[in-house]
Amino acid sequence: MERLIRKAQELAGRYGISYYEIRIIRVTASHLTMQNGQLEELAMNTEIGIGVRAFNGAWGFSSANDMNRAEKAVETAMKIAKLSKGDSRIYLGDPIVDRAEMRPKRSFLDVDIEDKLALVKEIDLLLRGDRVSNRSVHYGDGLREGFYFNSLGSEIETVVPRLRLGFSVTAKENGEMQSYWKSFGGTAGWELVEGIDLGHWTSFVREKAISLLHAQSPPSGEFPVVMDPELTGVFIHEALGHAVEADSVKNGDSILAGRLGERIAVEELTVIDDPTLPGKFGSYVYDDEGMRARRVEIIRDGVLVDYLNDRETSAILGLEPNGHGRAQGYNYQPLVRMSNTYVEPRDWSFEEMVEEVRNGLYMIGDKGGEVDTANGTFTFGAKEGYIIENGEIKGQVRDVALSGRILDVLRNIHAIGNDLAIEFPGYCGKGQWVPVDDGGPHVLTRALVGGLR
C-alpha cells in the first residue's frame, strides 16, 4: 500500500494533477436463493478491486479488478484528467486519517454456510400453503472493507457489514395470480436475522398474497391517499429525494434548482436524509469521496434548506459538503446519492387521518418508483390498498401505481402521522445501485391513482 501511495504522488507530479483519490475495496459476500424448496444459488466469493479518480477541472477515472493493474489504473486516471482540463471546481478541505468499523453483535462471517442454508430452508417451509404456487427466499450478506486515500493526505479505512433477507409468495386461484413480499436488512450482522419473528412474517406474506387474489383493481383519478410508513418512504425518496441530489441541481435537471430557502411544502413537513442512523441499510461512516457522512435536513417546516452534496456540487453551489458521494463499487465513480431518507413524524394518529377521508384510498407497501426530476413528475407503486369511504376502511384493492407532480404533492400533504418507521431496506438505481433505507409515519396527501376501474 505504501508503495502505491508513493507511486500515486509521483504520477500526480508527472501529470500535473491537483487532486486524486484512490479506493481499494474488498467485498466478501455470500448469497443464497431458493424457489419452491429448490436451492438455486449458493455462492461465497471475495472480490478486490481498485478505482482511481483524478481531477483537473474535470474528472478522469480508471478501475481494474486485477490488482496487477493497480499502478496502471492510477496512471490511466491521471492521464485522462490531464487530457480533460475542464473548468469545474471541487471541495478539498482537511485531510482525514481514521479507521471506522461498524461492528455487528455477531458477524455473519462467523456463521457457517450450512446455518445460512438452514435459515433459507426454514423460511421456505414456513411459506408453504394452499394456493401458493411460488415461494422464493433470498439471503445475501457482504462485508465491505475499504481503504481510501487521496492527495490531501487522507487515509481512511472502513469496514461495513450489510445483510439482507427477503421472501415472497405468489398465490394462484382460478387463473388469478398475485404476489406479496417482505424484506429485512441493515448494516448489521447475524443478530438481525435472529431478531425476526419468521413465523409471523411468513404467514403475513402468504396471507397477503392470497387475500389479493380477491382484491379489486382500484378506481382511477385523483384521490386523497393515506400512505403507510413504507409507502411514505418510497414516496419521499422519489418525490423529493432525487430532485435534491445536487448533481441534478448542478446539471439543470432538477425542478428544485435555485429554490433553497423557499417554502415548497406544507409547514408541517420536515424531511431528513441521515446516513448516520445506526444499523440502517443505507448507513455508512465515510462516503466514497472520503467525506464524513452527515445528517442532512432537506426540508425543515416546509422550507427547502439543503441539497445532498458531493465534493463537486458543494464547491459549485457554495454549500457545506455533507458526505453523499456514493459509488456502487470500486469500479464506479461516486455520484450524489441518498442514504436513509424519511419524513419526520407529527401528531396525527392513523385513525384520525382515515376519518378525514370521504372518498379515497389507504395504500400500503413499496413496489418501487421512478422520477423525472426535470419535469417534476414521479410514479411509485404500492403493494396493496383499501378503499376509504366516509372515514371507514373498506374493500381491498391491488396492483396500484400512483403518480404526481413533486411540487403539487408536497403542498397537498394534509396530515402527517405520529408513527415513524424507517425499516424498508432496498436498492436505488441511478446508473449504479446503492443500498438505501427510507420511511416515515402515515401521511395523507393527494395523488393520481392509475386503477383499471
Next chain:
Amino acid sequence: METLIGILERENVEWELYWELGRGGSFRIERERLDRSQRKFHSGIGLRIGYRGRLGFSYITGLNHDRKTLEGFVKRTIKLARVSEVPFVGFPSPSKVPRVEKLYDRRIDEIPFEEAHSLAEEFASRMRELKEESTTLSGSMALAVSTYGIANSNGVWLEAKGTGMSVSAYAVKKDGKTGSGSYYQAYRSLQPFEELETAIISAIEEVRLSHSAGKMEPHSGEILLEPEAFRAVLGIFLENLSGDSVYHGRSRFSRLGEEVASEGLTVVDDATVPGGVGSFPFDGEGNPGERTVLVEDGITRSFLLDETYARFLNLRSTGNAVRDFRTTPHIGTSNVLVAPGDENLADFNGIVVRKVFGEHTANPVSGDFSLTVELGYVVKDGKVVPFRDNMLVGNAFQFLRSLRGIGRKIARKGSFYSPRVLGIARLV
C-alpha cells in the same frame, strides 16, 4: 486457462469455465461540457462444478494466476458443490454455433483513448452549437470491447470477441415551464459523427414537444404506442415466458400453444441478427445463439430457456443463458423483434404515447399496469398537440389481445425492434 483445465481434469467432477476480458471508455457530458471520462478494465473467471447431482459456483477476478491460487479456486468450488444442494442437471454438449456477422469492429478495438476523448469533446462542442435558449444539454458516449469464452468437461470450447458503442443525449428546457427530451441508441460498430448529431437533434425536438405539453383529458379507447412505450407493455408479458418463471409457478403460462394476443402479433427472440446489440454466436453456457419464435400470430410458441430449465421442462435450450463471470447463468432475452404488420400507422390520427416510465411497478402475473406518460401527443388533421403526466392504464394481456393495428415500419431501440402498435387502453 490451460493450467486451470489441467487441474480440473484431475478431479472426478463435471466442470464449466466462463471467462471474460474487457475494457471500456465512457464519457459523460454535463451542461455541454465533458465532465467525466473513464477507462475501465475487467477480467475474471466463473467456475461451475457439477458433483453428484449438485452444483457449486464461484469466481475469481483476473485471468492470470499462479497454480496455487487456481488450485485453491477449484478446491473451494468443489467444496461448495458438496454442500450446495443446488440441483445439477448437466452442462451442454458441443454443437455448431452460428456465425453472426458484424458483432466486432476493429475500429472500436483499436481506437486510441485520446481519439475517443476528442470525439466526446466534439460531441459536447456540437451540443453548445445546437443548444437553444433556456435549454441545457447533457449526454454520454461509450465504447467497449470484450472477449468471452466458455469451456466445459463435455468438450465445449468457444471464444468470441465483440465491440459496442452507445450514445445518449438529454435536453432540459426551463423558462417558467419545464420540459425534457432524451435519446439513446446502441451499436456494435463505430458510428460516424452524424449519429451523435442525430442524438442531440432528437433530444431537442423532443424537449420542444415536452415543454409545451400539458395534461390531457382522461380517455378510454384506441391508443397508439410507439416502440419505446410498447416495449414497457410487452416486457410485462415477456416475463411470463421465461422458463424459470414457468417452472417455478411464477408465470401465467404453463403450456405453449395458448392464444395470448391478436392474430397479427408475432414476437421473436433472435440472437443471430447481424450487428444486433443483443446478438451473440453462443450464450453464457455455450449453447448456440438462435432465432426463437416466442409468439406467432398471437399464439405462444416457445419459452425462453437456458440449459437447466430446458431440462427441467423436458424442452431444448433456446440459447438464452445470460451471465457475466460473477454470476451463474440466468434466463434473458437477446434481441426482441416484433414483426411488422400491414397497417400504415405512420400518419395515424389520434392519441400517440411515445414514452412511459414506472414499468417495474407493474404486476407481471396479473398484467395490470399504470405507467406515467413521459411524452405523448394527439394528432388531429395534421396538428400535433403534445401531452404528458397522465397515467397510461391497462392490462398487458388484454392490451395484446386488443391490438387493432400493427405498423409496417420497424424502429430499433437498442436490442428492441418494433413497429408502432394500436390497441385499447386508458389514459387517466
